Amino acid sequence: MVEDIAAALAAHGLLLRGGFNFAGGEETPSGLSGAAARSVLLVGQAGAAPWPHFLRWREGRSQTIADPLDTWSREVIGAVAETFGARAASPSDTPYLPFQQWAMQAEGLKPSPLGILMHPQYGLWHAYRGALLFEDEIAFGETREVVHLCDACVDKPCLKSCPVDAYSADGFAHGTCLAHVRGHNGAPCRTGGCLDRNACPYGAAYRYPPEVQAFHMTAFAGL
Template sequence: MTFSRDAVEEIAAALAANGLILRGGFSFGDDEVAPAGPSGAPTRSVLLVGQAGAAPWPHFQRWLERQARDIANPLDSWSREVIGAVAQEFGARAVSPSDRPYLPFQQWAMRAEGLKPSPLGILMHPTYGLWHAYRGALLFEDELSLPEVHEAIHHCDTCVEKPCLKSCPVDAYSTEGFAYQACLAHVRGADGKACRNGGCLDRNACPYGAEYRYAADVQAFHMAAFAGA
């Protein structure tokens, strides 16, 4: 069975009710090892689910108001609930980037949208810049009718100044990679207030997709999760 374009559009409409969007997709080749689909048979096609900017934030906040105060990983829980409901409606298996064992979400995302990583490790999107995320994926045992994927414009290739590597006071990001412990200590420390309240300074320094930049309270939420606050 092959899912039609109309079915994919119905899935997109169901996700849009919670501020989520489809982030491309692809089909596994016959010679590839694919994860299990909803019945346990190999997956044939994948649709990535995510966000552009902070569109899901109001939906998530309304959901959060109804939850217990001590709920762990609330954004992951909300994402699983919303994407899981769509998966059930359309006969798919919902998976999350935080599921164990980890699935290769970044590789899937690059394959689905033709993106490449920025110096910060976040995939650079030609429209959204660094202000987007992948919240989950839908795995189908049927073939999906999907458009051909083309490599996207990669702004980092033409960005000479690289402000994303010059704004962090502890040089957390460099050509050597991410200095996790230095970043964590700074964010938790007395000098990390700007990062805690307004988000990563390196990420905010990137000029691309600025109109999709998360509001300060959204960035503060993510920084608190990172810092274990």
């Protein structure tokens, strides 16, 4: 079944990003019928692979759709969930589900200084678009221990490239970043993406193209 799900997602440029069975007695979200889910498969992307599929989908729809990428993700992942008897969940669902914690458990990843999980192959150029919740357990192999690339990075260029020092040991200064991106001097960030994120040397082959980064920055800034 897992292989079939992976193939169905791959047709849209999406990936299965691992999964796990919930521990006995753990409070879990509900599955398709409303009973407690017993396993979860995470759905995401590496690089900008879904972008052409998303653009084709968007061509036939109103350009005023709010959160179009989220809408597309829900539609695609929802259809796959329906086919395989799962409940689809999105990172934007409320109450929010612990997607980052799930990802860390499923793939053995750790956060970078920017908060984005660092992947040993994709670097910072990956994302999670949804999850499939099943009411039965799935046979998973053991999660491999992965190298956390940030541990070997001495210079930390990801903390030295932002002109307003939005990222620091104190966390992310959301308001400072937002004001800069919206302001006169924020054009490089709006058109080419976060300078701190782009400064990371890892996973460069998966770096989002400028138009994809501009799309995300426009959404972030509410422009």
